[in-house]
Amino acid sequence: MVCLGNICRSPLAEGIMQHKIDQAGLDWQVDSAGTAGYHVGEAPHKLSQKVSKQNGIDISQQCCRQFVKEDMLHFDLIYVMDSSNYNDVRRISADLWDENKVDLLLNKLYPNKNRSVPDPWYGEEDGYHKVFEMIDKACDAILEKYSILNIQ
Numbered sequence: 001m002v003c004l005g006n007i008c009r010s011p012l013a014e015g016i017m018q019h020k021i022d023q024a025g026l027d028w029q030v031d032s033a034g035t036a037g038y039h040v041g042e043a044p045h046k047l048s049q050k051v052s053k054q055n056g057i058d059i060s061q062q063c064c065r066q067f068v069k070e071d072m073l074h075f076d077l078i079y080v081m082d083s084s085n086y087n088d089v090r091r092i093s094a095d096l097w098d099e100n101k102v103d104l105l106l107n108k109l110y111p112n113k114n115r116s117v118p119d120p121w122y123g124e125e126d127g128y129h130k131v132f133e134m135i136d137k138a139c140d141a142i143l144e145k146y147s148i149l150n151i152q
Contacts, residue, residue, distance in 0.1 A: 006034030035088035
């Protein structure tokens with residue numbers, strides 16, 4: 001799960017997806033990263049933590065990190081929050097780029113529409129709730145698609 005700073009959207013996506021994976025009893029690995037190194041080593045944004053906690057998910061132990069090109073080798077699927085993140089992942093990945101592994105997260109709900117998960121960074125708490133709901137639905141779609149295929 002990738003966004004710009006790995007402080008708002010992608011930590012929520014990691015936490016939501018991991019929670020769903022744990023509930024389903026699947027042995028999948030989830031991680032998140034940012035395309036910019038603004039917050040490396042920090043915990044997720046306080047409002048991301050608050051909203052996730054209100055939904056029964058604790059993301060307080062996550063640590064922000066920057067996306068690196070080797071992530072393209074270590075992960076089967078990479079979901080980005082917007083087209084800018086997509087382009088940054090492609091640039092950072094350089095010779096390791098694999099377009100078959102990368103997609104916008106909301107394409108799981110709206111195929112080929114390339115809709116963005118809005119960045120709630122500059123907004124109020126209600127924006128974090130809206131982003132949580134979007135990501136939650138997209139994670140349900142991912143789980144449904146790949147658990148049906150019995151990918152363990």
